[in-house]
Amino acid sequence: MLHQYFTVKSYGESEINIERSRFITYVKRVETEEAAQEFIQEIKKKHWDANHNCSAYMIGENNLIQKANDDGEPSGTAGVPMLEVLKKRDLKDTVVVVTRYFGGIKLGAGGLIRAYGKATSEGLNATGIVERKLMRIMKTKIDYTWLGKVENEVRSSHYQLKEIHYLESVEIEAYVVEGEKEQFVDWMTELTNGQGEIVEGDVEYLEVNI
DSSP, rough: OOOOOEEEEEEEEEEETTEEEEEEEHHHHHSHHHHHHHHHHHHHTTTTTTSSEEEEEESSSTEEEEEEEEEESSTTTSSSHHHHHHHHHOOOOOEEEEEEOOOOOOOOHHHHHHHHHHHHHHHHHHHEEEEEEHHHHHEEEEGGGGGHHHEEEEHHHHSSSEEEESSSEEEEEEEEOOGHHHHHHHHHHHHHHTTTTEEEEEEEEEEEOO
16 A cells, blocks of 8 residues: 555546637546546546547556547547646546537647646646545543543644544544654653553545645
8 A cells, every 4th residue: 555645536527618619527536447437438428419528547556557538539639638637746546537519619739738638637626636645543542531631632733633432431543654653652641641541543544635
């Protein structure tokens, strides 16, 4: 698993008009090529009457799966510039489809490359980008008398509060960078005067808006 990487939030769309042509962009986070292809087909079905439904996607930890499709536009003028935007932003597990309704004015190869690149960028901006960081969940069980102090300290620290479970005793979960586990244990032990029971939880990704 990667320690950190960038991807899109989940789903988004946008639209721009260039020389009377409509460029509608659809963006989605996907984890498999099958899911990317399903999304592309879904948009093609939705816009069956469009002149073009061009697409690009990058999937996998090492970007092993990279595909671009011009869908009838001159070779290299649509899918490739779309894919280049994904590469430039270093986005993983992302599929983009740009639907074009031709407005009657030809843009030329250079114009198409700029148009599809801009449409992709606008779609990504509308969707939003996140950084996913691999974190360890650290769980601290404390008596309810410690709750106020510990919760406030965690919230004001550089650690990210995940969740609080109100059971027989209180369990506070926090995201901790793998290399800072011992530091966190020492900090929490001092904070609770040794009254806290601290255990390691699972590893999972924390998403931070960019």
